[in-house]
Amino acid sequence: MSATPDQIIDFLYAEARMLDEALYADWLDLWLPDGHYWMPLDFKQTDPHLVTSFLYEDFFMLKLRIERLNGARTFSQKPKSRCLHVLNRPFIDDADDAAGRYKTVTAMHYLETRLDDQMLLGVTATHDLAVVDGAIRIANKRVDLLNCDAAFPNIQLLP
Amino acid sequence: MKLTLTSTANETPTIRTLTFRDASGGALPGYAAGAHVTFDLGVLGTRSYSLVGWHGDASAPEAYTFGIQCEAGGQGGSKAMHALSVGDEVEATAPKNDFALNTAAPALLIAGGIGITPLITMAGQLKSEGRAFQIHYTARSRPIAAFLDRLNDSFGDSFHAHFDDEAMFDLARVIAGRSDGAHLYVCGPRGMIEAARETAEAAGMAPDEIHFELFATPTRREGDTAFEVEINTGQVFTIPPDKTIIEVLEAEGLDLTYDCQRGDCGICRTTVISGVPDHRDVVLSADEKMGGHVMQICVGRARSERLVLDISPRQDRRTAPATPRQAAPAAPALPAQITRATMGRYTGNPQAVRALFNGGQVHRDVYIDREIFDLEMKHLWSNTWIFVGHDSQTPNKGDYITTQVGNQPVIMVRHTDGEVYVLYNRCPHKGTKIAIDREGNTGKFFRCPYHAWSFKTDGCLLAIPLRRGYDGTTLDDTPNGQGLTPVGAVKNYRGFVFARLAPEGIGFEDFFGGSLSSFDNMVDRSPEGRLQVAGPPLRYINNCNWKMLVENQTDTCHPMVAHESSAGTAVRLYEEMGNPEPRPPAMEIIAPFMSPYEFMEGMGIRTWPNGHGHTGVNMSIHSDYSAIPGYFEAMSKTYGADGAKAILDENRHNTVYFPSIMIKGPIQQLRNFIPLGPDKTLIESWIYRLVGAPNELLARTAMYNRMINASTSMVGHDDAEMYERAQEGLHTQGLDWVDLNRLYSGAETYDEERVENGTTERQMRNQFDAWVKFMTVSMEPAAPVEAAQ
Structure with a gap:
């Protein structure tokens, strides 16, 4: 089970669009159940466990995050935030067609806005993708912030 | 021999021709092209200058002529030469030649700046002997190049001048165009010699065809001899001619402080107890050099057989006071009219x-x-006593962090005595922050990047370049002349470093009193009684007053309301999944935020005098964490089973150390509240490793930190939302007061510990x-x- 470069790149653009359009249920369906969404705190961090990260979310946490965004008493989302991912063309760094496993690196601008505030983050997303039953899925995703060592306000959606 | 100055002529604003004759009227020794004479300038040491002769044969010269450039940034030798008046006598050696012409081969002469002087003599000799040569003279610009007209007149087509501000000097082309078998002679600054040598070798010239003379004041000089250095311990070291004092003493294992190693920064200034130093630096003033009681040991040598220097095997010595510095006295009160304004x-x-x-x-x-x-x-x-950092952030001497105490930028640094010092991060000269990276190692001293003022790691002033420029000024009478100003007081409590900015005030133990039991419990949870910082902190900005954050730490009536969207949703999702075991980590960390009011009432709150207090007296939302295999065993080994149980049964929730921090003992987390303005607060959320405990505990701590306190935390989002809404809401004019009346009897006093x-x-x-x-x-x-x- 393999995927062509065009299929992989289309997948990454489609994933970003789901987040921008708040199609969270569709987005969650892209994930393999044992995957982790990791946003390290430190520049070039290697360990998600024994030092702090921004996010190291398993499927339960991701589901909780998405449910919360839709909740009636989610005060920090009254009004709701909106986001926009502006992608560079992804690099396919590793491709194992036989196993259907791919690693991609995508640089992007991430914008998030709510009320009068808008934030712009430089982001590098590294995806581990797997082709399962003919469909591309997210096995793991790592999102590095260019200014990871800065002091941030709330970042409420998913870069 | 003694020479008398008989005439001078200014060639350029900085280059002067000096002509000497024998002081006793006798004949002068002859010399060949390339030779130099060494002058003895007393305390300034010796200086060598090339002989300038335009006419070839100098086997019986009537006079010695030199072209000497006054080096503004030099060590004083050329200045002393320029200061000579006609009729003055100086001691000098007979000519010596380390830069002689090959007797037969054609010559390619290349000069950089004042390096032209020996090459003039060479060209004169080559011309008089009718041999082939070319002479190239490079200088930064035409006006500063000496002897131009005379070189043109004397050597005509063989002479070529090159000026940096007119056209590039093409070294490779000049060398490639040399006559067959020509030897290369280069005199000028080091960079030029290195470039010429490289180019010549690349062009296939043999090493014995390349001759050069460096035109700079060498710190190591011909004729240097060995001498001895004795230090405070009575140890005696021999300094050979080719080694500096620092090189020898360091090789013998002494711990010395120095920087430039060329005599211009002043850091290695050392007291001379006895012996006569041979000064070769540019830092000490003329008076200091004449006095002979201090020297720069990176370049200085000895004129006596032995120097006794004030050097201890360890570093704490030299010009700095022996005792740690006191904080600077408070500034005088402002005049009344300014105060009023x-x-x-x-x-x-x-x-x-x-x-x-x-x-x-x-x-x-x-x-x-x-x-x-x-x-x-x-x-x-x-x-009050404000948190600065944890001493594991600066484990080694010279390690430092930069942070703030209140709104004051400070450096926390490990000094050579092993203690942690806290200094205001401000150069006493112009105000420049001495360190700007969040952490680093500065070695044995801080050096301001602006003007190279340097400071020991306890703040004491170490050196100022061109220190003599402050002679007779008021600098030394002001706090600025003392170094980096320390904060009023510092206390390292079980690894946690606190500072009080005010020089006078309440003591550390008096201020914190019984509240230190929360720190004790957090540190005691390590089987080795020691914590270690784990990675960088989360850093986030809330647009609210710092006190809102501090108050929220013991606000037990908000979690089930403000955090319903995260904790409540977690509980519901888990139920929908059929309550599987093991619980997802989020259920252990986030779900307890939904604990009901009755639970919060039963937790209890303890307060101590001076604003300190904690939630979770009887139990807390941290009580129900799963046991980590091996941890209790490790604790029992240290404290005994009963002791370990007593430590681990304490499940204090949040302890506020007013005004600056909150700690969570059971999960080794510290939140540092750094006020940036009335409506802006920077929060740092640190975690610590329990040294000697299983990694799983640290993994849970890191998880708590990101799940609850990150800028991306679902829990944190709602807290920030509440603070920021309150900050905005408090600007309404309709109501001036904020209510804190819950369970207030109206007759409270706070000078005793209480549990409620x-x-x-x-x-x-x-x-x-x-x-x-x-x-x-x-x-x-x-x-x-x-x-x-």
Whole structure:
């Protein structure tokens, strides 16, 4: 089970669009159940466990995050935030067609806005993708912030 | 021999021709092209200058002529030569030649700047012998090049001048165009010689065809001899001619402080107890050099057989005072009219400050008023003990971090004595921050990047380049001349470093009292009784007053409301999944935030005097964490089973160390509240490893930190939302007071430890009681006339 470069790149653009359009249920369906969404705190961090990260979310946490965004008493989302991912063309760094496993690196601008505030983050997303039953899925995703060592306000959606 | 100066002529503004004859009127020794004479300039040492002869044969010269450039940044030798007057006598050696012409081969002569002098003599000799040569003279610009006209007149087509501001000198082309078998002679600055040698070798010239003379003051000189250095321990070291004092002593294992190693930074300044130093630096003043009681040991040598130097095997010596410095005295009071001009409602008005807290309510000005914020920084945050950092952030000598105490930038640094010092991060010269990276190692001293003022890691001034420029000025009489200013007081409590900015004030133990038991419990949870910082902190900005964050730490009536969207949703999702085991980590960390009011009431709140207090006296939301295999066993080994149980049965939730931090003992987390303005606070959330405990504990701590406190945390999002809405809401004019009346009896005092119902707002009242105390303790009331108005 393999995927062509065009299929992989289309997948990454489609994933970003789901987040921008708040199609969270569709987005969650892209994930393999044992995957982790990791946003390290430190520049070039290697360990998600024994030092702090921004996010190291398993499927339960991701589901909780998405449910919360839709909740009636989610005060920090009254009004709701909106986001926009502006992608560079992804690099396919590793491709194992036989196993259907791919690693991609995508640089992007991430914008998030709510009320009068808008934030712009430089982001590098590294995806581990797997082709399962003919469909591309997210096995793991790592999102590095260019200014990871800065002091941030709330970042409420998913870069 | 003795030479008498017989004439001088200015060639350029900085280059002067000096002509000498034998002082006794006798014949001068002859010389060949390339030779130099060495002058003895007394305490300045010796200087060598090339002989300049235009006419070839100098076997019986009538006079010696030199072209000497006054080096503004030099060590004083050329200046002393320029200062000679006609008729002055100087001691000099007979000519010596290390740069002789090959007797037969054609020559390619290349000069850089004043390096032209020996090449003039060479060209003169080559011309008189009718041999082939070319002479190239490079200089930065035409006006500063000496002897140009005479070179043109004397050597005609063989002479070529090159000026950096007119055209590039093409070294490779010049060397490629040399006559067959020509030897290369280069004199000039080091860079030029290196470039010429490289180019010549690349062009296939043999090493013995390349001749050069460096035109610079070497710190190692011909004729240098060995001498001895004795230090305070009585040890004696021999310094050979080709080694410096620092090189020898360091090789013998001594710990020395130095930087430039060329005699211009001043850092290695050393007291001379006896012996006569041979100064070769540019830092010491003429008086200091003549006095002979100090020297720079990176370049200096000895004129006596032995120097006895004030050097201890360890570093703490030299010009700095032996005892740690005291904080600088407070600045003198401003003149009255200035005080009045800057004074608002609260400055100098302790009565008005006291009136902002009436026991059950607090005035909104404490959160939104700029003047109050400035007074908080000046009084409250200066008179109290503020968290700086953990000593595991600076484990080695010279390790430092930069941070803030209140709004004051500081450096926390490990000094050579192993202690942690806290210094204001400001060069006493122009104000430049000495260190700007969040952490690093500075070695044995800080060096300001602006003008290279240097400071020992206890703050003491080490050196100032061209120190003599401050001779006779008021610098030494001011705090600026002492070095980096230390904060008023520092205390390292079980690894946690606190500072009090004010030089005088309440002691550390008096201030924190019984509240230190929370620190004790957190540190005791390590089987080795030791914590270690784990990675960088989360850093986030909330657009609210710092006190809102501090108050929220013991606000037990908000979690089930504000955090319903995260904790409540987690509980519901888990139920929908059929309550599987093991629980997802989120259920252990986030779900307890939905604990009901009854649980919070039963947790209990304890307060201590001076604004400190904690939630979770009886149990807390940290009580129900799963056991980690191997941990209790490791704890029992250290404390015994009963001791370990007693430590681990304490499940204090949040302990506030007013005003600056909150710690969570059971999960080794510390939140540092750094006020940036009345409506802006920087929070750092640190975690620590329990040394000797299984990694799983640290993994849970890191998980807690990111799940609850990150800028991306679902829990944190709602807290920030509440603070920021409150900050905005408090600007309404309709209501001036914020309510803190929950479980207030009206007759509270805060000078004793108390335990109360877990939903009381007593701890917030306790904080404002301390707030008033430390805001007003150092506040001088204004003049009676004004108070009466």
